[in-house]
Amino acid sequence: MMNSKIPVESRKREKYMAIIDAALEAFAEYGYHNCQVAKIARQAGIADGTIYLYFANKEDLLVSVFREKMIEFISQLKVLLEDYDDVMEKLSVLVHFHFNHLEKNPSLANFLQIQLRQSDNYIRSGIADPLKQYYQIIEELVDEAKRQGYFNAAINTKVAREVIFGSMDEIVSCWVFNNRKYSLSKNAADVLTILRNGLTAEKSLNDKA
Amino acid sequence: MMNSKIPVESRKREKYMAIIDAALEAFAEYGYHNCQVAKIARQAGIADGTIYLYFANKEDLLVSVFREKMIEFISQLKVLLEDYDDVMEKLSVLVHFHFNHLEKNPSLANFLQIQLRQSDNYIRSGIADPLKQYYQIIEELVDEAKRQGYFNAAINTKVAREVIFGSMDEIVSCWVFNNRKYSLSKNAADVLTILRNGLTAEKSLNDKA
Amino acid sequence: MMNSKIPVESRKREKYMAIIDAALEAFAEYGYHNCQVAKIARQAGIADGTIYLYFANKEDLLVSVFREKMIEFISQLKVLLEDYDDVMEKLSVLVHFHFNHLEKNPSLANFLQIQLRQSDNYIRSGIADPLKQYYQIIEELVDEAKRQGYFNAAINTKVAREVIFGSMDEIVSCWVFNNRKYSLSKNAADVLTILRNGLTAEKSLNDKA
Amino acid sequence: MMNSKIPVESRKREKYMAIIDAALEAFAEYGYHNCQVAKIARQAGIADGTIYLYFANKEDLLVSVFREKMIEFISQLKVLLEDYDDVMEKLSVLVHFHFNHLEKNPSLANFLQIQLRQSDNYIRSGIADPLKQYYQIIEELVDEAKRQGYFNAAINTKVAREVIFGSMDEIVSCWVFNNRKYSLSKNAADVLTILRNGLTAEKSLNDKA
DNA sequence: GATGAATGAGGATTCATTCAT
DNA sequence: TATGAATGAATCCTCATTCAT
16 A cells, blocks of 8 residues: 555656655655645645655655665665775774765755654554665674674674664764754764774673673 | 643642553553544543643643653662662663663553654653753763773763663664564663773774774 | 522622622623633632532623623613603713713623623523613603603604614724723713704604605 | 635635635524534535635634625625715615615624624624725715715714614614514614704704713 | 532544546 | 645544532
């Protein structure tokens, strides 16, 4: 039922993406619940009804914005990572890219950290699937680091990913909630230091807790 | 305008808390937007209108649930922390308590990780204030660890707090989204290892990024 | 059902009238629909529920305010009229009293011209009865003037009363709607001139209409 | 905010007027406060929501009914008055038209004398403006009669208008409150006699009051 | 009599979605 | 394809009234 139609044909694709972009801006400006479909249509310069030729409903539109922007994010990230062999460098690239990308796209940052979470179906596949791809990239990176002896093999990969993603996500959220008053990317170095040390192999201490 | 009435008088306080508890269960069961005020009233065994003798509106009720449960959480945490002198032990206690508390209160976990974030006013003081108290506890702990030489003094305290809270928060979110299929607290050891190592002083490596 | 209890016993009567007066002020200040029973109770310095020991419901209270104030108005008017024998002087006294009384009681003026008419039951006996007494005084005066040859006997008494009352009522309404910016009683002379001439016997002209 | 949309385009105008007419009937039948928007919609044969495409809210609808019917009333009156040169004849035409028009439109009569006055905003411009136009017609007529020597120049024009309008208004109100049991227009002759005599120049008597 | 906490019926309004054009 | 007028379901909140104390 959801997301019945993802166009591939170029002319349709073009308008589809135009609506996605209009929705991103409108959601970020008004907030998901205060952003009527009519506002998105006006932002996109089309009629209200036209949106339903491309999206099943308002929530499908929300999820589609996420999916498309996530696809873009991930493909750009993958291209960047290809240039690096060292897994620790890859981690650095990932963190920097995460922060840089959202710093350059304030509407996307607002959308991801706030609007997206207002959906009743945050959990549902529409959002879970694209997110899992990002999770997977991080987990593959962790596993590689483990194999290469950089990271402590005893650390559960999923937990490591949760720490990495959770740290970045919280940092971005605080930055958005503080109205992006400071530079987001300046946090990258500190986060990386913590994550690298936290996950590094030789430092596996005895856990007293 | 919001939250005009927080009762102290014991008889009113009692019913106030009864509504808070009913709302927590109802929100967790139906989801914030799908949970009519009538459902909360029925759960509390009172009339719809009675809720408005204690809360300004539905959103005030949401925020109040958060505030009251957060006050409870923080006061319990503080009592626990008092028994420990060692700052690293305190960190361990905090992480374990965060996980244990939510594992023991599934409705609260669902509420905090999902329902609460559906509010249009996640940012507003109602939620920000109690959250800041928790942030502060973590940051004081980080500062103490820095002073005692456990943690790397070069790490920004706010970033450290964001990593600590963000890690725990993400772990709880994933656990909730996976329908609490596994034990949440079993993650504590891994997280603690990562956080301790990540923040420990002597391991401050050269940042290549 | 309506107006089940009009107290005569002096102690009850006292509080009854206190509520009447409080209601008059509250209705005039907030407007009938925007004036909650709780506001009237606070104005009277009693509990909400107490009002229902003296009045059947909010509308009964509205009607009772009218009835009591109308009784007062009429009894004062009757006393005044007793001092005059000449029917034309009586008419003058009536018009002047109508204007003076409302000019001296702004809340009553607001109540009579605006709030009272917001009731769904403006017509019902509660309001019709006291009003009819005033109508009767005017009509008796008209009839007397007819008998004494002052007024044109061909003019229907009821129409004459409607013109007299309607003229005064409209003048008061305009004055209230204009926030009582000018002196109401200064209109008395003009109105009287018009009414006297309009109704006077020897001037019965040929009606061309 | 109020009355954001008065359509001119003919197709919209048509439905706009259809809703106005349905509302007039529904208000007159059920009374303003007892007439749900759904009843008006059903009467108009449209969906509830459609009403809000044409009117800002229920009260805007009430005011709009008044405005449109008043515009109609005034334009018809003006056309009629054009045929007469004699100012006294004009007065006669006005009074007869006032009565005839409401006698032919019982719902309008009920609406104007009862429902309209139940609005909290009887005073507000929505109602005041159209009413002032009628006031102005009457006042211009009075001034003309004064200039031509028919009416007593000493009488304040506004007071004269208040007497004329107030007399007619009271007569219509009594007729409506008496369930239109008798012919309204039969009153016209008496009223006219009173008004003409009352305002006629040579009869300015000495005011004893 | 007096209180005031509790009740619960009732309705205007929004806005995502449809479909005739 | 595109339009945008029309739809109608769905609900929070108010406040007159009650009644246990």
